[in-house]
Amino acid sequence: MQLRDALDDYKRTTGHETRFPGERRTVTGRFSGGDGRLVHVDGDGELRDFGYPLTGQTGLVRARFGLTIDGNISWFNAADTQQRYVDDAPLVETTHEVASATVTRHDATIGDAHVTRAVVEAGDDLAVGDCSLVVYARFAPDGRDERVGQLRYDDAVEVYHADEHDFLASATGFTDLRGQLPATFEELLDDAPTELPRDRDNARYEEERLSGEVVVDVPLEDGVAVVGTLLTDRAEWNREAAHDHLSTLLADAQSVDALADAASETVPTVPESTPARESLVADLRVLSLLSADSGLRIAGPDFDPHYQHSGGYGYTWFRDDAEISTFVLDADDRLGIGLDDWHARSAAMYVDTQRPDGSWPHRVWPRDGALAPGWANARIEDGPDVDYQADQTGSVITYLARARAAGVAGQSPAASGTSSRSVDGLDRALVAALAGLDAALASDGLPVVCQNAWEDSIGRFGHTAATFLEAYSELARHGEGIDAAALDADSDLPDGSRLDADLPDDLAAHAHVQAERVFDALDDLWVSDRGCYALRETPEGDIDDRLDSSTLALSSAHRSFDAVRDIGEERLDRLVAHVETVVDGLAHETENVSGLQRYEGDGWRRASQHSEKVWTVSTAWGANACAELAVLLDDHNDPRADELFARARELLAYVSPGGSLCASTGHLPEQFFDDGTPDSATPLGWPHAIRLATVALLADADRLSPVVAD
Known part of the structure; x- marks a missing residue:
């Protein structure tokens, strides 16, 4: 959790009877992990990495998902949402009812990677072809939210500081990719909390590249989008190997069963006849x-x-x-x-x-x-x-x-x-x-x-x-x-x-x-x-x-x-x-x-x-x-x-x-x-x-x- 996030939560919760300001709570939602990285899938579907003590890598400060329809974004945290674990595995299923569509997500953490598979079922007045998945992701490699840079590819973006390099990629590529600076000094000093991500503006070119924050539009293929993140250390991974590894994971995650099988490997099997x-x-x-x-x-x-x-x-x-x-x-x-x-x-x-x-x-x-x-x-x-x-x-x-x-x-x-x-x-x-x-x-x-x-x-x-x-x-x-x-x-x-x-x-x-x-x-x-x-x-x-x-x-x-x-x-x-x-x-x-x-x-x-x-x-x-x-x-x-x-x-x-x-x-x-x-x-x-x-x-x-x- 970066200081900017703590201050933003402080603005939102000061004076609350049962919330202590400046915290990142996990009392709602579920976790995926068990083999290194630990990712929280909040009740509204937002992702956060909590695995630093386990791996030494900070990863995602926040990832927010939504659906883009004709250029307008409906964020899932404003949707009617239900969530459950799939069977015994740390595979999290989150269902969002949003903008005449039902989006069913499955989130699984596999080693140092996390995969989100989203299926969009459009209502009668909406065509799936008019939709795309939008992802706002904020990384803090090496625990830093400043002095951070980006490298961009057709189907991925790499965010880095020094040793930690974090990747965001899509199985279907990106139709749009933009970056932005985190909350500015003026926004931090404002009494009102900051809503992120901001709308696209005319920020200087280097500002879009010198941050850990990205917003991507992910096209659907037969109503499905698969997005993944991978946390790496430059001493252990070279860029090409990391990119290839994540691409392979995304290709292998084309079914819920495949994700369930990967996630289930991290937990012991309890016989069906076991009491309680x-x-x-x-x-x-x-x-x-x-x-x-x-x-x-x-x-x-x-x-x-x-x-x-x-x-x-x-x-x-x-x-x-x-x-x-x-x-x-x-x-x-x-x-x-x-x-x-x-x-x-x-x-x-x-x-x-x-x-x-x-x-x-x-x-x-x-x-x-x-x-x-x-x-x-x-x-x-x-x-x-x-x-x-x-x-x-x-x-x-x-x-x-x-x-x-x-x-x-x-x-x-x-x-x-x-x-x-x-x-x-x-x-x-x-x-x-x-x-x-x-x-x-x-x-x-x-x-x-x-x-x-x-x-x-x-x-x-x-x-x-x-x-x-x-x-x-x-x-x-x-x-x-x-x-x-x-x-x-x-x-x-x-x-x-x-x-x-x-x-x-x-x-x-x-x-x-x-x-x-x-x-x-x-x-x-x-x-x-x-x-x-x-x-x-x-x-x-x-x-x-x-x-x-x-x-x-x-x-x-x-x-x-x-x-x-x-x-x-x-x-x-x-x-x-x-x-x-x-x-x-x-x-x-x-x-x-x-x-x-x-x-x-x-x-x-x-x-x-x-x-x-x-x-x-x-x-x-x-x-x-x-x-x-x-x-x-x-x-x-x-x-x-x-x-x-x-x-x-x-x-x-x-x-x-x-x-x-x-x-x-x-x-x-x-x-x-x-x-x-x-x-x-x-x-x-x-x-x-x-x-x-x-x-x-x-x-x-x-x-x-x-x-x-x-």
């Missing part, structure tokens, strides 16, 4: 869309790249990503989807991006794992752990330990699975990570003062303790065979550096002891008069007893610990009380939405709303926590399991297709206002992964049906 299949398909499609070739994922499409109302979303957080990886691994284990390559890619990137002290940085670019802008890099800066999110290391350990045990990414002697890709250095990474986790555990058995999962507070958090308990428990369960004694301070870590730490001789036994320390220390966070575990101990040593949905992570953590040592009746009673108190206390219902708020007193992105907003992550987490606890209760022959299974289904229904927190697209936005308006990153990968795992867990326990929203 519609939900699972949507989850896997979203997680594919948000993934780079490396296997790392962005949290969500970056709707606020100028950091005006957030810290940005187009990065990989190791907490979120490892949680997603663990949820996907668990779901795959129960449903047999066949995602071994996903698991191995994730494990390999966690090994490659590990810091010398065994931890992971705050945020990285998913395309290559390079350090990305962040605010919690204390361990890189050699500062105190206050500005470090220790739960990230815990989450990665949990995933790597489970992946190793599953045999999809490690060297466990007891593993029964097979791997399509071996992961060198996994055991070393676990040993180093254990040392990093130990360094963040205080003498009393709770994590040290650090940042929380929501990144808006510091303290000693119940959620961070939960991730430590689960990580230690998983290492105690699955760390057998890791020769920690051989990895002394002189041993190379995965990145070639050295680990300066005292390493245990028996990693699994050491992890068992540490898990018991955290388990016992959780008593210090118990708030008896509320019947829950505290949000945190403040840096001053006070107990902050507010309800926080992130503490629902204690359910899965205790289930992991119970596999190491029986948690006992007293702790089980406390855990039931905690989950019920948090779920009941954060439940929020209006005429339009039902779900869980993030935590008591949450004031973020409220706009004009007085109460805390409902979050899909929190609601899905509630469903998963209830399900995890229900299974644990079942294992202990506790009759309270039935009630917890029912509550899990109730919460799951809110974020399932047809629920108030699930868009008609199948996407889960991060948040909702009380009036039902979705907000923030959409789709957000984390709740999709939680939903996926919760469906699998309930199905495996034969407790999935019925899932009915109130």
Whole structure:
């Protein structure tokens, strides 16, 4: 998103009750991608590239489509429009009713290319021969909207700055091609927003060539027009090869079936007999869309790249990503989807991006794992752990330990699975990570003062303790065979550096002891008069007893610990009380939405709303926590399991297709206002992964049906 676009949106939305000015929203529309590039097809059919974090290429700032009839343009964003995904693939069908014609578009992103196929069906008073497709496209190669040039061909235009060269081409050529400058200084300073594209004027010749904006008329052939864009790097593509590649794609896209086949290659196949299949398909499609070739994922499409109302979303957080990886691994284990390559890619990137002290940085670019802008890099800066999110290391350990045990990414002697890709250095990474986790555990058995999962507070958090308990428990369960004694301070870590730490001789036994320390220390966070575990101990040593949905992570953590040592009746009673108190206390219902708020007193992105907003992550987490606890209760022959299974289904229904927190697209936005308006990153990968795992867990326990929203 360029500053000009942010300022234009600011003019259009300032003062709006549920929109934050200067953002590029994705709460409507659908995405196409999954193999690198990520393209948003808005509900009105406009295109935008969101794939910069995944590929390093900016591409389309905006592409707008319309129909030219006798020289007059009817833009599709003013038309009556309907949209859907075609079957399971990220192939977007958008139908526009415009000017006595019906235009059916299919948009598919294939690698670094995007193809739009449009079919025009004229009404009784209109001949197709009188129409042409008009496309206004604005590119920002290398992220620039100035110092940009164009090269023009009969059937294509090339827009470039330095390294990035972007192409727009048509299978039927162009009958007209013109460029224009982006919004001028005068237009930017005007109170009114700027309508683009402008009408043709008598601008100087060079102005039409020195911009990333073009308007083209595309002739129809038997009522069909096929247009494509391709993002290239001059170090990897020469001009002729790029042009030929795009021409071949356009020639191959002459049918919807061909586009569907190409798009479907980016998503896993879910068998027709799989329970809650519609939900699972949507989850896997979203997680594919948000993934780079490396296997790392962005949290969500970056709707606020100028950091005006957030810290940005187009990065990989190791907490979120490892949680997603663990949820996907668990779901795959129960449903047999066949995602071994996903698991191995994730494990390999966690090994490659590990810091010398065994931890992971705050945020990285998913395309290559390079350090990305962040605010919690204390361990890189050699500062105190206050500005470090220790739960990230815990989450990665949990995933790597489970992946190793599953045999999809490690060297466990007891593993029964097979791997399509071996992961060198996994055991070393676990040993180093254990040392990093130990360094963040205080003498009393709770994590040290650090940042929380929501990144808006510091303290000693119940959620961070939960991730430590689960990580230690998983290492105690699955760390057998890791020769920690051989990895002394002189041993190379995965990145070639050295680990300066005292390493245990028996990693699994050491992890068992540490898990018991955290388990016992959780008593210090118990708030008896509320019947829950505290949000945190403040840096001053006070107990902050507010309800926080992130503490629902204690359910899965205790289930992991119970596999190491029986948690006992007293702790089980406390855990039931905690989950019920948090779920009941954060439940929020209006005429339009039902779900869980993030935590008591949450004031973020409220706009004009007085109460805390409902979050899909929190609601899905509630469903998963209830399900995890229900299974644990079942294992202990506790009759309270039935009630917890029912509550899990109730919460799951809110974020399932047809629920108030699930868009008609199948996407889960991060948040909702009380009036039902979705907000923030959409789709957000984390709740999709939680939903996926919760469906699998309930199905495996034969407790999935019925899932009915109130």
